[in-house]
Amino acid sequence: MRRLLLLSLSGLLACAHTAPVNTTPSEPAGGARRTSADEPTQRPEHKVSGPRAKIAPAPPPEVTYAINQAWKESSTGAHAQAVERLKQTWAQGHRFPEVAWYAALEAARAGDTGASFTWVELAVRHGFTDPGGMLKARSLEPVRARPGYDALVAQARKNAREARSEAGVGSGLETVSAREAGLSEPALEALVKAAEETGSAALVVMHQDRLVGEWYFGGDSHLIESMSATKSVVSMAIGMLLEEGKIASIDLPVSTWFPEWKDGRKGQVTLRHLLSHTSGLDTGSSSTRLYDAKDLVRHALDSEVVAPPGSRFQYNNNAVNLLPGIIERASGQKADAYVKRRLIQPLGIRDFRWDKDPSGNPVGMAGFQIHPLDFARLGQVMLQQGVYRDQTFMSRDWVRKSTAATHPDAPTSGLLWWRLYEKPPTMTLVQPMLDEAHAKGFPKTKLKRLQDMVDKPMPQDELGAALIERLGSPEELTAFESKVRNARYALKQEGEVMGFAAMGSGGQKLLIFPKHQLVVVRMADLDERVSPGTMAFSHIVPLVLDLVRPAPGASRP
Structure with a gap:
């Protein structure tokens, strides 16, 4: 489910679209819900009385497509039309909380607070798990004044905590205090404060594979759309296929898997070109058109190569959408199934989603939804050079190559990863x-x-x-x-490379700092609680690095 259109900005803005569902607990502190390391060193599963909520099934591709089309209508101001589309989807038996939630937002934007409240009620009744969104989504401000709304928020929070417990998010994870980890406590407080001020839905800080803290700012942990950070998960899939020998080299031509590309400029395009945004494939006039496509892999294959492959860097969602097709042909499984078998399940992650197009292809440019704490586990794999708790997922060489600069015009870009400098470019x-x-x-x-x-x-x-x-x-x-x-x-771009990251529109960030053994996840729900510029949280990197250096005049713990 998409919420914002992708920006290319010469490719250096990591973006894409979708929306979430949700889940997690903690004591509110200054508006932020925090779990940190003043707690036991072994993180227990959350205990909930009564029957547990089941992990909700993902909406099928036709529902995702309907929500995307409703979003397009909303973006032109046709809110009533968007509500009608979602109402029809619901009437067809697609009783997913996401459908009701988006209908609630669109009804509120259309000025019908009564209908919006009813849709919120339906979303919660069917397992909606984002109390933070209910409390902070800008369009729902008049709806929140209606009697009974607080009770719905409480039920959504209960849904979230039950879903988290069912998924085992965070179970078995060691915790550590900032002081014990040797991190600056004032810097951590500043980071959390900035995360809240920029409209974050979640912040997770890990040090040496131990949880320093997780914050949800009035909400709870839930599946959050990672937007273009999805691309880095796609890159990890390619690395795993290389490790298994199912892909021999990223310098093989795309025609290895799609023979119809053997001639002309298309015959010159390699897997490396797709991974480095240098394929020359037509990006299309608008990412909206991509969401109109019923088959994103076929859409990419049918597009023209408009520039010599390798000649220039241009951020390219269309090209990245071809990668799930290559993963499928190399592995014999859909990309989401392959990643689940080779990465997600071995890490103990039980709750994630990956949007698919109407033809059943996982979307390459966006659509990966995960709990923030589980996203940090993926970062830990990359931090530890492809090996995590005695399991080898990809080679050290792939981690190095995929996070190195790939084109002189894009010093911040790797193979679907972004290089982090202390100062943003x-x-x-x-x-x-x-x-x-x-x-x-x-x-x-x-x-x-x-x-x-x-x-x-x-x-x-x-x-x-x-x-x-x-x-x-x-x-x-x-x-x-x-x-x-x-x-x-x-x-x-100036300064030293400090780490690397998966990043997406709305400030979705998986930040990895190998030198300091830090993994930081910041995610946000795109519900207009703050402006897009504020939500981008572009100043997060120096705030994170402050954790490992004392403020002037301060002593380290």
Whole structure:
């Protein structure tokens, strides 16, 4: 289920779409629900009286497609039409809490608070597990004033805790206090405060495979859409296939698996090109079009290669959507089934989802939903060079190669991973981009709105938010960038590489710092509780690094 359109921003904004379901406990502290290491060193499973909630089944592809189409209608202001689509989906017997939740949001946006309340009630009755979203989603503000709403929040919290218990999220995990781990307690407090202020749904801090703390800011742990961080899970799947010998090399041509690509420019495209955003495959004029596709693998195969493979870096959802097709042909399983068998189940993770297109293909560019604490387990595998608790998932060499820079135009990009510097890179809109877009028919009136941004360096997340604000929508930004094939944003990156990350739209972040043995997960529900620029939480890396260095004048524990 998607909520926001992808931004490419020369590919350096990690983005995509979907929405979640939810689950987790902790004592509220300053509005944040925290579990930390002042508790026992072995984390028990949560005990819930009465029958346990079952792990909810994932909505089938046709439901995901209906929700995506409703989102598209909502993005044009057709909220009543979106409600009607979701109402029809519900009437067809698809009684999933996600359907009711999105219907509640759309009914509220359409001004029908009564209908919105009814839909919230249906969502909770059918197992909805995101009390934080119920408390903070901006569109539900008038609905929250209705009698009985607090009781629904309480029931959703109960649903969440039962679902977490059923899934065993966090069970068997050792805990440690910040002081015991040698981390700065004031820095941790600052990080948690910033996470709350930026609209986070979850923050998890791990040190040496021990839990320092997890915070849910009035909500509970639940499956959260990782957006484009999904791409890094796809990269891990390729690494596992290499480890098994089911893929011999990432320098093999795509025609190895899809012979129809053996001729012309398509014959020159390798698996490495797909992984490094350098395939030259047409990105399409809008990511909305990708969500219209009934078969994303076929959509990618039918697209044209519009630039010489390897010649330039361009963030490319369309190309990444071809990778699940390659994983299936190499492994003999759908990508989600392969990842479940080779990675998810061996890690003891029992609750995750992966959206599929109407043809049953797991989506490559987004759609992976997971509990934040379980996402940290995936990060721990990468931190430990592909080996976790005596299980080898991928080679040390693959971890190194997939997190190294792959193209001179993109020093922050690896093979579907992002390299972390202490300071975020700056990106600059340059005049040749406007000139090229104008020459290719992009409206002059819209380009005028961007003129005062030219030659002004900005952090990449802030630049993306500013461009969307000026142009009016993510679709317009994608349309602008699709006109620009030769000119490109000026990128400046300084300083030492500190780690690597999986990142997605809305500030979804799995941050890994091998030198400091730190894994940090920050995830957010895209419910408009704060502005997109704020939710991006672009200043998180220095805040995390403050954990391992004392503030000026302060002594370390």
